[in-house]
Amino acid sequence: MILLYLTLSCLISWTLAAQRSPHHPRADAAYSPPYYPAPNGGWLSEWTSAYEKAQKIVGNMTLAEKVNLTTGTGEFMGPCAGQTGSALRFGIPNLCLHDSPLGIRNSDHNTAFPAGVTVGATFDKDLMYERGVGLGEEARGKGVNVLLGPVVGPTFRKPRGGRGWEGFGADPSLQAIGGAQTIKGMQSTGAISCLKHFIGNEQEMHRETSVLGPGYSSNIDDRTLHEIYLWPFAEGVRAGTGSVMMAYNDVNRSACSQNSLLINGILKDELGFQGFVMTDWLAQMGGVSSALAGLDMAMPGDGLIPLLGDSYWGSELSRSILNGTVPLERLNDMVTRIVATWYQMGQDEDYPLPNFSSNTLDETGPLYPGALISPTGVVNQYVNVEGTHNITANAIARDAITLLKNDNNTLPLSKNASLHVFGTDAGANSDGLNSCSDQGCDNGVLTMGWGSGTSRLPYLVTPQEAIANVTPTATFHISDTFPSGLTPNASSIALVFINADSGENYITVENNPGDRTTTDLYAWHNGDELVEAAAAVFSRVVVIIHTVGPIILENWIDLDPVKAVLIAHLPGQEAGYSLTDILYGDYSPSGHLPYTIPFNESNYPASVSLLNQPFGQIQDDFTEGIYIDYRHFLNANITPRYPFGHGLSYTTFSISDPVLTTVTPLDSAYSPSRTAKGSTPSYPTTIPDPDEVAWPDNFNRIWRYLYPYLDDPDSIVSNSTNSSAAYPYPDGYTTTAHPAPRAGGGQGGNPALFDVAFTLSVLVTNTGSRSGRAVAQLYVELPDTIDADVPSRQLRDFGKTGTLQPGGSETVVLNVTRKDLSVWDVGVQDWRTVVDGEGVGLWVGESLGSLGERDVRAIFGRGWGL
Structure with a gap:
């Protein structure tokens, strides 16, 4: 070249x-300093109209209506992964927040798009945008107000981390462009994007704080944070994302969901973020603390343990307003940000209500499955939102396919070539399509990883089916064990399919708890041995790999019979024909690696290994600093097996x-x-009438549903007036605003x-x-x-x-x-x-x-x- x-x-x-x-932090100095108070939204011209509309509405809301919009109604308390309360007097319904970054999760008649890492491998900005449009159209068609994506964190800092595949690759600019194009496409349809996970969530194990202990702390120095991990979030904010989701983990020993420096200082002040900030599911750590730190919405609303009917916010937030511990100004800004985003995307204009249930595929069922006793009704209307999105999905899956090696122009194949196809990754899930919840298994062709970042496949043409459709000269051995006694012709070609899987921590697949702990960076199901066995019998072997990320190829890549290697990434529903388009030369491969493939895992910095300890908080020190993926290989003068951006073609340029x-x-x-901040909405600061959060007369409560109401709200005001005890605010808390950051001034900075x-x-x-x-x-x-x-x-x-x-x-x-x-x-x-x-x-x-x-x-x- x-x-x-x-x-x-x-x-x-x-x-x-x-x-x-220095490009690394001192482990004993990694503490997140306080940054208070939370900056109000509405000071940028791009959002002026939306904030003016929101101000008129919020100024007339009761305390109950305000709290309702900031707090989820509880786990399984509606059709979506999460939903807020409503403000029906103003036409604002329960807002539906739902996965996933590659399609509508746990739904029907939707497209299962290729995963983010596949999109990144296309290096095609137009396809990134088109996929965003498709995601937005399907979200709108299903009545999803906020689609939880795109993902730009994690960023493959840890190659064995479980969810790198949900993002676009191992480079901040690639992540940034992929994320921004997706946001622009999604929000052009009126759906609200949710940029996630902010920030430093680079492994799955021990990410969450629970009754067993705190989640790990990602200890990141300021320069590394800005130049690597914050870079794509800044571009996402610049693209106008309506919401940002905080990560589960701590950053510099402060939980992301109430890290005032991250939310108030960096996201809202420095980056000028005008939308609303939400928790990841059950990631809220406290009520007053998270509100003061800048959190705007709690999802799904429950406290630390779901389905108990309690919440850090909900009625407790009402209490905190009445007793003065949370300033009314903070609540007003929380609600204004949510309502302004609703207006900014035009969701006040005939936006559909949810017409599906993520809890069941049945037509009728409980409206609130989290309640032991729930009213029932129609929960699935089976609205088909696929449109022609299969065309975009196929183009992405095809144009992402990355040709690593092609000795003697082995590819493309002749349609009359004698083929033997090996590996379960070429075939269907033996238990049936979508038989594994949230794709939590590795059975058949790997179309996506597992977890909340998935969707059901509406159909799947496997490589086996697609190859059989192209040629009658293929023999299939859909097994991961090489058959004994096979004696192919000298002209026969072996196509060997192997894969490597990973996903989210709440599912363990083949002893891998989200992260790749059992298999390391090698192929699953003895895939390396399958390739070696084929190479011992065939003189020409083509290896096709579906993988979530970097994979070690050294056991067989230099064997003489291994003539060609393709990485097909995670193709979604279009696994088959997108591949045969490349194998048979209808299209030249044009994908490029969105990460580096090393010779050995030891080529990476030791600090990017997975961390595991049974007790106490894990301190994950980002001592490699800015030197991740190819930056590290360049800096350490290590030659990789295949460099970032590598990808061959059937032609030359x-x-x-x-x-x-x-x-x-x-x-x-x-x-x-920077220019001075514009004005922001202002409201009266008088404590609301306690009756605004009293239970309405003859109210039909749903058990475990989270409400903003209190049994005796008058007593709260009375008790707080007569109390001399001062609330123990967080260290550094102040109501005096910081000077406007010099690096800020607009969306993204x-x-x-x-x-x-x-x-x-x-x-x-x-x-x-x-x-x-x-x-x-x-x-x-x-x-x-x-x-x-x-x-x-x-x-x-x-x-x-x-x-x-x-x-x-x-x-x-x-x-x-x-x-x-x-x-x-x-x-x-x-x-x-x-x-x-x-x-x-x-x-x-x-x-x-x-x-x-x-x-x-x-x-x-x-x-x-x-």
């Missing part, structure tokens, strides 16, 4: 000296004719000063951070003999003179061509923003950018590996290098 290298001589340098900051255009001059090390500094256009030409699509990946190399520890290359943009015929060309335009050329200055608390002078390298290639090995300092000022 050809590498292009450009230096921006005399354009970019440092004018301010900066002390080199050249990248040439670079044109660099300066768009916004970088004439200062820091962004221009200071708007100047997102100014395009340069555009780089390149000409991509198909130089081969078959049609195909190419990806141009742009990596930035900051100069040595920045006096900060930085990776030698960082992905910042990418672009994918359309289908190019042999000899055809297309110009791809790539953008570099001010933020792309910045590092986080911990002391100043702002992004510091290189300015006019020394060279910044812009590397463009088809993968990180195509950029070559060279001392780049030796070619500063020489323009493009080959």
